[in-house]
Amino acid sequence: MKTKLYIFTFISVALIIVIIGYVGMTMSLDYMQQKYIELQLDINKRQAQNMATFLENQLKNGATKKEVRENLQQALMGSDEDKGFLCMFDKYDAEMVCHPNKNKVGTKLPASLTFENEKTGDIEKTRNVILEGLETGGLFHTPNKTEIAYMIPVKGTEWMISAHENIQTIKDEIMSQKKMFLTGFLIMAFITAVLATLMARLVGRRYEKTIEEQNLALENANEELKTVNNDLNHKNEEITLQKQIIEDQHEVVTKKNEQITEQNEQIKSSIQYARRIQEALLPPDKVISDVINEYFVFYKPRDIVSGDFYWFKKIKNTIIFAAADSTGHGVPGAFMSMLGIAFLNEIVTEDFYESDNCTASLILDGLRDKIKNTLRQTGDENNQTSDGMDMSIILINTDTLMMQFAGAYNPLYIVRKNKLTEVQADKMPVGVYVKDDQTFTNKRAQLQKNDILYMFSDGYYDQFGEETGRKFMKKRFREFLEEISIKPMNEQKEILNKTFTEWKGKTEQSDDVLIAGIKI
Structure with missing residues (x-):
C-alpha cells in the first residue's frame, strides 16, 4: 500500500x-517565433531601404544602370540562399535582374508563386505584387520553402529590391x-x-x-x-x-x-x-581618408559587438561626422547602434542638406524623435524603455572652415596651438528625457588650419586601472589628449591604445571605447 x-x-x-x-x-516559444518574424521583417525592411538608397545614390553620382546592376550582382555572389540574401526584380515584367544564384538572373518569376501580405494577411500572386511596384513585406511562398521578404522600389528605375530570410532557419x-x-x-x-x-x-x-x-x-x-x-x-x-x-x-x-x-x-x-554586419555598417577607412587627410578612429568594443559607433558623410562641401555611445554594450548596445546608423542615413540626405534646417542640432532632434517612436518611449515612467544614446556631431564647411556642433552629454574638444578648449554639450540624451520639449543647442565655431578635433565616448576615462583600482578619469584624459596632440594622428592612435592597455592591465574592460581625432 x-x-x-x-x-x-x-x-x-x-x-x-x-x-x-x-x-x-x-x-x-510561439510568442518568441512571432516576435522574431516581426523583428526579421523589420530588419529586412532596413536592409532593402539601405540598399535602395545606396543604388539611388550611385545613379545620382553618375553611375550607369548597367554598372550599378553589375556591381550589385558581383556583391550578391556567394550569398547563402538558405539563409538571408538580397535580390532585385524588374517591376515591369517580374524578371530577375540580380540574384546570388547567377543562373536565375534573366529568368521571370513563375506565376504559381504566392506572397502573403504582412499587414492585411491577403495572399496574392508574387508576380502581381512585383508588377504593382509598391513597397510591401510579408511571406514569400515557394514550392521548397517560405521566406520572410520585404520589397522596395528603387526610385527613378524599373527595379525592385527584395530582402529575404528563410523562415525555416527561425x-x-x-x-x-x-x-x-x-x-x-x-x-x-x-x-x-x-x-x-x-x-x-x-x-x-x-x-x-x-x-x-x-x-x-x-x-x-x-x-x-x-x-x-x-x-x-x-x-x-x-x-x-x-x-x-x-x-x-x-x-x-x-x-x-x-x-x-x-x-x-x-x-x-x-x-x-x-x-561582421556591424563593421560593414561603419564607414570604411577609405571613404573617410578620401575626404580627410589626417584623422584616426580608436574603436575598441568591450564585447564582440559594440554599443559605440561612428558615422561619416560628405555632401557637397560639407563634412558630417558623429560619434555615439548607445545604452548598454554587447548585443543590446549593438542593436541600438544599428538603429542609430540607419536613422542617421535616413535623416541626413541631400534634400535635408539643401533645406534651411540643415544644422547639427536638428539632426540630433530628428534622431531623438525616431528613437522615441521606434522604442515607443512616451514619457510614462511605468511603461517605457529608457534606451537611447549619448552623441556628439559636427558639420564642417570645407571652404570656409565654419563648424557646427551639437552634443547629447558628450562634448567636443578643440586643440589649437597645443591648448585644449571644450565645447560643452547639452545635458540630455538622444532618447526619452524629462524635458522632452527641449531642443538641442546648435553651436558654431570658426576653425583654423591645423586645429585638432576630438570626439569620444566615456569608455576610455571610465576604465579602472589594474594597479590603482580607480578610473582613468576625465581630467587626466583631457590633459593626456592635450599632451599628445603635437604627435601625428596615426601615432596618437597608437599612444592611446598602448596607454589604455597598460592602464587596464588584467582588469576586465568595463565599457566600449571610441575616440575620433580629426586634424583640419
Whole structure:
C-alpha cells in the first residue's frame, strides 16, 4: 500500500511539472517565433531601404544602370540562399535582374508563386505584387520553402529590391530551443518527483518509528536489539539509494554542461556574424581618408559587438561626422547602434542638406524623435524603455572652415596651438528625457588650419586601472589628449591604445571605447 502511494506521489508530481512546463514553454516559444518574424521583417525592411538608397545614390553620382546592376550582382555572389540574401526584380515584367544564384538572373518569376501580405494577411500572386511596384513585406511562398521578404522600389528605375530570410532557419532555432527546454523540464520533473517521494517516505517513517518505539518498550531486550539492527539496515539502504541518486544527478549535470557549452559556441558564432554586419555598417577607412587627410578612429568594443559607433558623410562641401555611445554594450548596445546608423542615413540626405534646417542640432532632434517612436518611449515612467544614446556631431564647411556642433552629454574638444578648449554639450540624451520639449543647442565655431578635433565616448576615462583600482578619469584624459596632440594622428592612435592597455592591465574592460581625432 505504501509503495503504491509513493509511486502515485512520484508520477503525480512529475506529471504536473511536465504539463505546466510544456504549456508554458509552448506559449513562450510561439510568442518568441512571432516576435522574431516581426523583428526579421523589420530588419529586412532596413536592409532593402539601405540598399535602395545606396543604388539611388550611385545613379545620382553618375553611375550607369548597367554598372550599378553589375556591381550589385558581383556583391550578391556567394550569398547563402538558405539563409538571408538580397535580390532585385524588374517591376515591369517580374524578371530577375540580380540574384546570388547567377543562373536565375534573366529568368521571370513563375506565376504559381504566392506572397502573403504582412499587414492585411491577403495572399496574392508574387508576380502581381512585383508588377504593382509598391513597397510591401510579408511571406514569400515557394514550392521548397517560405521566406520572410520585404520589397522596395528603387526610385527613378524599373527595379525592385527584395530582402529575404528563410523562415525555416527561425523554425529550426525555435525547435532546437523547444527540445532543450523540454529536456530541462523532464530532468527537473524527475528530480523534484524523486525528492517529493523521499520526503513522503521520510515523513511516513517518522510516524512508523514512533509506533515501533512504543511497542518495543513493552518487549524484551532481545527484540529491542533486533529492531535497532533493522533500523540500521534501513539507514544503510537509504544511504545507498541517496548515493545512487547523487551519481545520477551528477551525470545529468555533466550532460547539461556539455549542452550549455555547445549552445554558447553557437551563440558566440551568431554574435561573430553580427559583428561582421556591424563593421560593414561603419564607414570604411577609405571613404573617410578620401575626404580627410589626417584623422584616426580608436574603436575598441568591450564585447564582440559594440554599443559605440561612428558615422561619416560628405555632401557637397560639407563634412558630417558623429560619434555615439548607445545604452548598454554587447548585443543590446549593438542593436541600438544599428538603429542609430540607419536613422542617421535616413535623416541626413541631400534634400535635408539643401533645406534651411540643415544644422547639427536638428539632426540630433530628428534622431531623438525616431528613437522615441521606434522604442515607443512616451514619457510614462511605468511603461517605457529608457534606451537611447549619448552623441556628439559636427558639420564642417570645407571652404570656409565654419563648424557646427551639437552634443547629447558628450562634448567636443578643440586643440589649437597645443591648448585644449571644450565645447560643452547639452545635458540630455538622444532618447526619452524629462524635458522632452527641449531642443538641442546648435553651436558654431570658426576653425583654423591645423586645429585638432576630438570626439569620444566615456569608455576610455571610465576604465579602472589594474594597479590603482580607480578610473582613468576625465581630467587626466583631457590633459593626456592635450599632451599628445603635437604627435601625428596615426601615432596618437597608437599612444592611446598602448596607454589604455597598460592602464587596464588584467582588469576586465568595463565599457566600449571610441575616440575620433580629426586634424583640419
